[in-house]
Amino acid sequence: MIKKNLIILLICFLTNCSVSNWYKPHGYLIFRQMPKGGSPGFNLGWNHGCQSGLGTQFSTGFFHNFYTWSRDPDITSVNPDIQKIRNRYKKELKKVNWDNPAEIRKNFSDYNTIFWSAHVFCRHSSLGILQSAAMTPKLPGEERYDPAEHSIGNVWKINGRGDTRYGASVGGGGGLW
Amino acid sequence: MKKVILIILLLQITGCKWFSNANTPFYGGTNPNIPDGTPTFQRGFKDGCSASTYARSNVFYRNKNKYKYDPALIGNSEYRFGHSRGYAWCFQQSVSPTTGAVGSWDRAINPYGYDSTFNSGDIGGAWGGFFGGSGGSLGGSVGGDVGAFMGVLNGGSPSGSLMGANPLWAGGSAGQIFGQ
Numbered sequence: 001m002i003k004k005n006l007i008i009l010l011i012c013f014l015t016n017c018s019v020s021n022w023y024k025p026h027g028y029l030i031f032r033q034m035p036k037g038g039s040p041g042f043n044l045g046w047n048h049g050c051q052s053g054l055g056t057q058f059s060t061g062f063f064h065n066f067y068t069w070s071r072d073p074d075i076t077s078v079n080p081d082i083q084k085i086r087n088r089y090k091k092e093l094k095k096v097n098w099d100n101p102a103e104i105r106k107n108f109s110d111y112n113t114i115f116w117s118a119h120v121f122c123r124h125s126s127l128g129i130l131q132s133a134a135m136t137p138k139l140p141g142e143e144r145y146d147p148a149e150h151s152i153g154n155v156w157k158i159n160g161r162g163d164t165r166y167g168a169s170v171g172g173g174g175g176l177w
Numbered sequence: 178m179k180k181v182i183l184i185i186l187l188l189q190i191t192g193c194k195w196f197s198n199a200n201t202p203f204y205g206g207t208n209p210n211i212p213d214g215t216p217t218f219q220r221g222f223k224d225g226c227s228a229s230t231y232a233r234s235n236v237f238y239r240n241k242n243k244y245k246y247d248p249a250l251i252g253n254s255e256y257r258f259g260h261s262r263g264y265a266w267c268f269q270q271s272v273s274p275t276t277g278a279v280g281s282w283d284r285a286i287n288p289y290g291y292d293s294t295f296n297s298g299d300i301g302g303a304w305g306g307f308f309g310g311s312g313g314s315l316g317g318s319v320g321g322d323v324g325a326f327m328g329v330l331n332g333g334s335p336s337g338s339l340m341g342a343n344p345l346w347a348g349g350s351a352g353q354i355f356g357q
Contacts, residue, residue: 033231033243033244034244035244035245035246035247035248036248037248037249038248038251039248042248042251109252110248110251113251113257114246114248114251117228117246117260117264118244120264121228121229121231121232121244121264124229124232124233124268125231125232125233127233128232128233128234128239129239132235132236132239161235
């Protein structure tokens with residue numbers, strides 16, 4: 001029985017690993033939504049965009065410990081140093097045919113196109129999820145963050161923004177409005 | 178006769194707007210209208226809408242939607258245009274105080290929220306104490322405040338316990354059906 005449970009746990013653990021950043025806050029929840037079937041440049045751009053989005057002020061200072069601005073300046077460059085990029089992302093871009101300039105261009109283009117889409121989505125999602133848990137980050141000028149207000153149990157709060165219960169107030173504790 | 182009914186039924190079902198938009202997100206029980214355009218544009222619009230609905234709606238919609246972007250169409254300007262328009266439009270819909278999916282389904286009753294500062298007060302004190310302010314003359318004989326029976330209905334039990342409060346119109350409390 002214990003062996004079976006261990007195997008199940010192991011499988012769960014290993015399948016999680018296929019999602020980048022799965023061990024970070026919101027990591028598995030959001031990064032598993034990366035569309036499948038994209039080019040290596042697409043996948044890298046999506047991951048970098050999402051990391052950058054989660055590393056913004058919208059995600060609270062807590063997330064800054066795990067995510068930060070990740071856009072690659074060399075891929076963004078109008079005159080990219082191919083060899084430098086190739087060495088930097090040996091694993092992520094290993095499927096790129098570096099002898100084919102058109103394919104390289106396509107991957108770089110995909111990277112730059114999807115970066116902002118992922119950035120905006122992850123930034124919005126992060127704030128949206130925090131608002132649902134009544135953990136809306138403080139704005140500059142508001143009172144400072146009080147850790148005592150929040151706990152890990154907040155994820156189960158149902159009276160944050162978006163309370164779907166019948167009669168839930170949108171002007172009182174039940175929502176932003 | 179049976180065949181005719183069957184044909185009519187089929188026509189009705191296939192012509193139903195709900196049926197054709199069954200896989201799109203919806204707000205307050207209605208589906209958003211996907212604007213006219215090429216199929217590629219409409220697909221982009223739907224995908225973008227799904228992404229922003231996940232991002233900014235409530236838990237219900239978050240379970241229904243996710244980030245969508247077809248990597249095969251990343252080079253298609255129509256798809257990208259539709260995606261960005263769908264994302265922006267549904268984002269605004271999600272966070273809107275009137276159409277947004279951030280409150281309960283009965284929000285249409287009072288779309289801008291309840292006034293939490295309003296207090297219906299004590300009905301026993303209405304008309305200068307007609308019900309409740311007559312303790313001086315009647316208190317001794319009829320057991321005090323004759324309007325007290327209204328008290329529980331109006332403002333809950335004197336102890337303020339949850340169970341004692343009237344569940345329908347406990348004034349001033351947010352989240353009641355008729356709460357102000």
